[in-house]
Amino acid sequence: METVNGNQDRSEEKERTAEAFKAFLLKNNPKNNQNLYDHLTQLLIKVMDERPQNVLDVFEDLSRDVKRGLFEQKQNTLRDLPQTTAAELLAEQQRQLFSCTEEADQEDELVDTPFPNVSEIGFYLEQAGVGLGRMEMQRVFLAIQQLIKSEALQHCRLWGKILGTQSSYIVAEAEYKEGEEEEEEQSIEDTAVGETGEAGAQENEEDPLPQSSFKPPPVVPKEAIGTGANKCVYYVCSEAGLPWVKLPSVTPAQITIARQIRKFFTGKLDNPIDSYPPFPGNEANYLRAQIARISAGTQVSPRGFFQAGEEEGDEEDEAPRDSYEVNLDFECIPVAEMVESLSSWVHHVQHILQQGRCTWVNLAVKPEEETHDDDEEEEEEEEGALTEVGPPLLTPLTQDAGLFNTPPWSSKISSALTRQHAVAVLRSNLWPGAYAYACGKKFGNFYVGWGLKYTGKGFSPSVPPLPQKEYPSGPEITEALDPTLEEEQAEKEALEEQQAEQESLEESDEEEEEDD
């Protein structure tokens, strides 16, 4: 009997401990009125419902989810503050790209459209291993279509993309249309007037500053719109769908300075360029200068695709030709040959000379001034020594010079497996990011990169010149020792003696006069 009683006691004791523990688990947390018992129940229900694999691994996460679920049901009395994100704003802008206009349905316009075949270019670029991604490409091409419509451009193509530290530039290239030159020239005149006004204000100042004897070297004149480095006009936008901005035309000074500096683009067109030598202009000008340099260096086409334009009369034999036209009899060069020899590629953009222009201009000759015979002779000599002549248009790439023991171009075939339908791809090593492709009668150029030239192992920025001497050193400005007291007194005595002598002389003079 004792054992039975003992067993009963033990089981009662067990039950009591279990109840006590359950009571402990059911003890509410005074802060949020919850207990572990309910939590575990909910958790196990959740596990039963969801049946995740390897429950033990994610048990903590499940527990947290359950706890979090308790808070979510509470009603929030705060008003919802709608925040527009950048993506939403951009989506609103890009929405316009996808609006279909009714005018496009007319077939006559479609035949004559200047808009390039988008999907074809995208396809070839992808074969070459470059591009912005299929969806992005589509968006960019739609944006270019919008640009063509809004600006009524003649020829427009996607030039490329220049990466920046804060945002990037998508660049479209177009040809100048007639009548645009006048507008630009007018704006230039306006700025010129502004400069003279400032000069006038300086003259009016009462105490003019000392004039510097430094004469700036003559400014190389800008190339006329539609020729040389300003042959094309460029539009940029930071993201497809955002408004296009037209870049200003480039000056030779900007090109020469751009060659000496090395800066990242920031993505803001009005950003000043902090550099030495100082760059004349802001980031828009710098961008334009780099685009001109890249275009001149890397825009290539298969040999024979373009032929020299027929010039009006042969009087301009010496001047480098700057026009070409599409050769209608062009026979396509086989892809294998395009890959193997650089001689089957030619430049179709003029080389930019050291001067920063495509056609050399003689700065020594000033048409307004009548010069003496001797001077003219000297000038002729100088001219002979200094004249720069770049390679003519449509020069094959084999004549390109390499830098730092690096060949200027690398070529490859896009596919090793299906060679018969492959694309010939040319990659510039001097301008990393510049590509050209050719396949049959199609070819294209594309640039995507940071807009910087290859500099070999390192780039050393030019050092500012030594400070100039302010004045020629002379007795007026050299510092001397102050005289001592004795010296001053001696000087004073000497002066007094002089005065005394003079007085005596004058007296004698007077006496003489009296004698007369």
Place this chain on the structure above:
Amino acid sequence: MESNSLFYSLEFVAGSGDTLNIEQRTALQTSFVIMKKNYKFNRVLFWGKIRCLNGDYFIAQGRGEDEMKDKMNLYSFNCMDWFLLPPATDSMMEEVSRAAGGFFTGDPSFVYEHVEIRQRADGDEEEEVVTKVKEESRLAVTVHQIDEEVSVVPRGAFVRSLHGLVQVNRSFGGLSHSEAAKLDNFLHFRKPKNLKKKSIMEFGDLTPALDFMDVLSDDVPKGSWSLQFESAGTTCVLRSLLWLGLTFYHVPMTPQHGYVYIGDGTKNLNLPFML
């Protein structure tokens, strides 16, 4: 960049201008499966491409149990036949930094030579020290350096267990949009080098399981990263200005992230002048 999601992840980094064409993508898909089986990798990453004068090196990275330590790099020319890269040692790195420079040639057996004339300490005798480095070692060193200096992961994507094992965090749900706009939330995927001593206020938010790596915002010089939102503002894209060509992407609010290097394999030493 995870090989399983290579197709759509390449679209996210395509804003830098370089992609793979369809032939290379299909070849990679096939060869990665074979590589994973042969080398017994847990997962395979497409690491990137190094442009050469002739052809390109495609680089893949296999990861083992420990994501940070068990790494192996392989290279290929045709995306199909893969060759193992030797691990980069300190002596190799020194030799490469002395001898090699400029573009890669595209031939792994190409030898870079560098002749240095040193004066002996005891006399006026001059000694010619010739350093010879094979391009394969240069490639190994370059890949190692890029991984050490600019490989990026978002905060929380990897956890370190108590035993020091680094693994993918299964419950990582991605950074929020506002978090993704800050460099503080991106970490260098390497052993911490200069883990800054944080003040007690900052330390409150950190977890030793997640914050065991260096933060990008502590990098010197400031501004060696460019952070942008691309693909219609939906993807956070980070580009290194120190190694031009390294692009990292992360889609906020999803666990998708990855980086790829497509460039010429040279470090941008001119960075201080260019900012």
